[in-house]
Amino acid sequence: MDLKGKAHCVYKRIIEKDASFLTDFFALSDKKRKEILEQLDAKALECLTNIIKTSKQKIFDEHHKKFLEIASANINTPVYLIDETLVEENMKVLRYVKDRTGCKILHALKAYATFATFPIMRKYLDGVCASGLNEARLGFEKFKKEVHTFGAAYKHEDMEDIIRYSDVLIFNSFYQLENFGNLAKEKGKGVGIRVNPGYSDIKVEIYNPCAPYSRLGIIYEIFKKQYNKFSHIIDGLHFHALCEQNADSLERVLDSFKKLFGPFLMKNKNLKWVNFGGGHHITRDDYDIELLISLIRDFKRDFKVQVYLEPGEASVLNAGVLIATVLDIVENKKKIAIIDASAEAHMPDVLLMPYRPYVLNSSEEEKKQHDYRIGGPSCLAGDIIGDYFFDKPLKPGDKIVFKDMALYTIVKNTTFNGINLPDIAVIKKSGEIKVIKSFGYRDYLSRQS
Numbered sequence: 001m002d003l004k005g006k007a008h009c010v011y012k013r014i015i016e017k018d019a020s021f022l023t024d025f026f027a028l029s030d031k032k033r034k035e036i037l038e039q040l041d042a043k044a045l046e047c048l049t050n051i052i053k054t055s056k057q058k059i060f061d062e063h064h065k066k067f068l069e070i071a072s073a074n075i076n077t078p079v080y081l082i083d084e085t086l087v088e089e090n091m092k093v094l095r096y097v098k099d100r101t102g103c104k105i106l107h108a109l110k111a112y113a114t115f116a117t118f119p120i121m122r123k124y125l126d127g128v129c130a131s132g133l134n135e136a137r138l139g140f141e142k143f144k145k146e147v148h149t150f151g152a153a154y155k156h157e158d159m160e161d162i163i164r165y166s167d168v169l170i171f172n173s174f175y176q177l178e179n180f181g182n183l184a185k186e187k188g189k190g191v192g193i194r195v196n197p198g199y200s201d202i203k204v205e206i207y208n209p210c211a212p213y214s215r216l217g218i219i220y221e222i223f224k225k226q227y228n229k230f231s232h233i234i235d236g237l238h239f240h241a242l243c244e245q246n247a248d249s250l251e252r253v254l255d256s257f258k259k260l261f262g263p264f265l266m267k268n269k270n271l272k273w274v275n276f277g278g279g280h281h282i283t284r285d286d287y288d289i290e291l292l293i294s295l296i297r298d299f300k301r302d303f304k305v306q307v308y309l310e311p312g313e314a315s316v317l318n319a320g321v322l323i324a325t326v327l328d329i330v331e332n333k334k335k336i337a338i339i340d341a342s343a344e345a346h347m348p349d350v351l352l353m354p355y356r357p358y359v360l361n362s363s364e365e366e367k368k369q370h371d372y373r374i375g376g377p378s379c380l381a382g383d384i385i386g387d388y389f390f391d392k393p394l395k396p397g398d399k400i401v402f403k404d405m406a407l408y409t410i411v412k413n414t415t416f417n418g419i420n421l422p423d424i425a426v427i428k429k430s431g432e433i434k435v436i437k438s439f440g441y442r443d444y445l446s447r448q449s
């Protein structure tokens with residue numbers, strides 16, 4: 001069948017809201033998929049976006065039920081359990097944004113670095129972004145595609161290796177650029193500079209790189225004074241100003257960025273790319289994918305540059321859980337379940353952000369009868385995960401399944417109190433569950449002296 005015929009078939013299936021063709025669609029070569037997308041009108045494209053979203057939601061709902069079945073069977077806990085199928089579903093959404101816009105998407109290793117699932121991710125993405133030497137090396141060795149590194153300040157002695165493992169180096173100051181930029185260029189690497197876009201919607205100050213006195217990203221007043229001196233070695237600009245946000249937040253950040261830095265992009269043809277950073281919650285159910293697509297397309301049209309996104313959370317959002325076992329129930333005015341996983345050691349953002357993770361089969365409200373506070377086994381009084389209601393009373397040996405635990409957990413956990421790190425297990429696409437790593441005394445010992 002010729003391209004027109006194929007596009008017509010796809011069009012028909014889209015209009016009929018037939019999700020079954022998505023498997024074939026994503027199996028097409030990149031070139032073919034893009035050609036078909038170019039043949040579709042705005043109505044069909046919007047329809048396709050909705051089909052991709054609803055099909056993904058359905059698969060996530062089904063697989064979340066499986067997490068409960070696996071937890072009630074015989075599985076060692078605590079364990080981070082990552083579902084390859086769900087990672088791939090997220091990847092398809094990111095790939096679709098790439099197909100529609102021609103942007104490049106890098107996975108942020110800081111959020112998730114479980115390289116057992118990289119073979120699936122690398123099929124869909126352009127590479128990774130790293131925060132320094134170790135992540136750059138991991139990206140180089142295990143992801144084996146583009147590596148873009150941004151560090152708030154690099155150490156002199158690390159530079160040779162960082163340059164070796166990275167394709168692009170992004171600097172946080174003109175001082176660091178002056179020291180290391182030429183070296184990177186001599187080795188044929190790309191060079192960028194991170195700027196402060198001057199606006200962010202992030203309300204939690206420790207997560208806001210545009211908060212007063214932020215050290216992340218050069219502010220406009222300094223950029224405008226010094227840029228000309230270094231413009232010959234700068235290939236691109238980077239900003240990062242989102243955290244778990246929708247495309248409307250990106251629109252506001254872009255308005256500010258364009259006002260401040262747009263004239264430099266217009267004037268200087270050395271600038272070939274702009275990296276919109278991370279924090280785009282693209283794979284969340286309510287994310288406005290169409291708005292993101294139009295923002296990227298408009299930006300590329302206006303400034304004639306390549307656009308990069310580097311989400312971390314979106315890659316593995318809701319694709320993994322942490323399963324724990326109730327060890328004891330103690331009482332102090334209410335029932336408190338002590339489990340074998342710790343907020344402090346195994347899910348630190350629960351305390352830092354703070355937030356209350358969702359527990360499968362529980363409720364926030366009194367609709368369910370049995371009320372428990374769930375806490376970890378450590379000595380920290382505040383090692384509390386949250387208050388939850390259940391249908392049935394909890395007892396020692398029961399399993400608790402915390403949702404959305406692939407991101408910012410494994411990369412951040414500690415052995416505080418000498419508590420063992422959770423196993424890391426993967427549900428393969430075949431359904432097989434593979435424990436890929438277990439930890440013990442040796443891991444604790446290796447970090448002490």
Ligand SMILES: Cc1ncc(COP(=O)(O)O)c(C=O)c1O
Nearest residue numbers: 108111240278279280311312313
């Ligand atoms: C520079 C940079 N890029 C990408 C990310 C990834 O962000 P997220 O995981 O929220 O998408 C972060 C997160 O802090 C970041 O600082």
